[in-house]
Amino acid sequence: MKLILTSEVSGLGAPGDVVTVKDGYGRNYLLPRGYAIKWTRGGEKQIATIKKARSTREIRDLGTAQEVAAQLKSLRVTLKTRAGEAGRLFGSITTGDVAEAVKAAGGPDLDRRRIEITNTIKSTGSHRVSVRLHPEVSAALDIEVVAA
Incomplete structure (x- = not known):
């Protein structure tokens, strides 16, 4: 097809x-x-x-993508959400939630479709997501999920 x-x-x-x-x-x-x-x-x-x-x-060129990747690497992102007693979330963290948290932490405005969550985030703690900034540049982003 x-x-x-x-x-x-x-x-x-x-x-x-x-x-x-x-x-x-x-x-x-x-x-x-x-x-x-x-x-x-x-x-x-x-x-x-x-x-x-x-x-x-799309981010215009490779140099800009690398600058944004360096900015994301040094960024500390904390995402507050509702969670139960054992640290289990009510629902899960979406790419839209991550994009909003990055922007709130002072990072660049990311397109949620460029964010990849490999393992579904359903618990509090530290998690890693990847962001495709350019066909040649991908950045790893550490986020801390805490109970609100």
Whole structure:
């Protein structure tokens, strides 16, 4: 199945890329979630607008991405949330929560879609998330989850 990506999918591509995937993956995952649209000749025209929108959101160059990565590395991010007695959270921490906490801690304004939480955060304590700043630059960010 040939698709045009409308948002970044880890391991597959960036918005505006034309990819070929297995039918089930495209039909059951990418299309329903809005990560891709079916490839057509008319859809080729949409690629230019998707790539233009991506370039305005994307960090401009490698140097800037490395500066932001250094800034994130030195940043201490504390996220306050509701938790039970044993430190177990009511719900879990989302990428949107992390983006807001980084901004509140004085860090750069991050796009929540660029933040990757590998293990679901459902307890208090120190956790590590990664942020894809540029195709060549990824930064690790330590966050401290505390009970409010």
